[in-house]
Amino acid sequence: QLPLAPFPPHFPKYPSKRQFVTYLESYARKFHIRPRFNEAVTAAEYDKALGLWRVNTSDSNLGLGLGLGCGEREYLCRWVVVATGENAEVVVAEMEGAEEFGGAVVHTCGYKSGEMFRGKRVLVVGSGNSGMEVCLDLCSFGAKPSIVVRDTVHVLPQEMLGRSTFGLSMWLQKWLPIRLVDRFLLLLSWFVIGDTSNLGLTRPKLGPLELKNLTGKTPVLDVGTIDKIRSGHVQVRPGIRRLKRLAVEFVNGRVENYDAIILATGYKSNVPSWLKV
């Protein structure tokens, strides 16, 4: 929720995509914010002589770098607030033999629903929050998902003691040292989720919050995927060695057939490409 205008009281605890968009639109109206859509910043540089930032943009519908000058603009401003986050661009995993595969390969950013995967064998590559949530969605559409878990991962319940795990973690850190909060999170996770190492999900040595701070690796909040792994509706697989014609060879040498691959391999910041400092 954004400052000075919380969600309307009739919103559920986890609003839908549509509700969230409606909220953002009414927020912009209320505070007279006029967003400029379909405009991408191509460069931002501080002009010392002017004492202002020069921010160049181009119409993101036309594609960048056409060099035609159409749809390009320059803004001069005192301040630039960079709020493009760490998730601006997709990270696409390079996979040997990708040209041989022949089935659909989509990144989670283009994933809308599991409808088109009904009855299909789908390999989800990546075991962050996106990968885990996509697996659950695929199950509800009757697809047969497997998930690639190539490394250790911390899975925590989505909620603890009636509060969101994220909110509770942040609140506890105000009062307690991070290692103690990690111990607490792991103890509660053990009670709620149980041991997951027998499912192919082993925990890192460092605690979830300490690991996040040191490496940026985010804990996974379980929304029901662990139950689906336990019941066999989602299969856990090791890293990929190479792709073959509608099949995947894993690092343990096993080869399996798949109709489609969903890349849940995450995102990266694009700030270094346009912010000139």
Ligand SMILES: NC(=O)C1=CN([C@@H]2O[C@H](COP(=O)(O)OP(=O)(O)OC[C@H]3O[C@@H](n4cnc5c(N)ncnc54)[C@H](OP(=O)(O)O)[C@@H]3O)[C@@H](O)[C@H]2O)C=CC1
């Ligand atoms: N409801 C929520 O709160 C949600 C939050 N998010 C957040 O959005 C951000 C992005 O999440 P997400 O899209 O999941 O991305 P993440 O960066 O969190 O996860 C990417 C995953 O892909 C794996 N991976 C990358 N390359 C390969 C490869 N070549 N082979 C196998 N695995 C690979 C990584 O494994 P490894 O660790 O081994 O590198 C990791 O498990 C996160 O902060 C996440 O918490 C996303 C969805 C829902």
Ligand SMILES: O=C(O)C(=O)Cc1c[nH]c2ccccc12
């Ligand atoms: O990515 C998100 O939005 C999350 O809620 C996951 C998350 C990020 N940092 C955390 C710290 C404790 C628990 C969950 C998260």
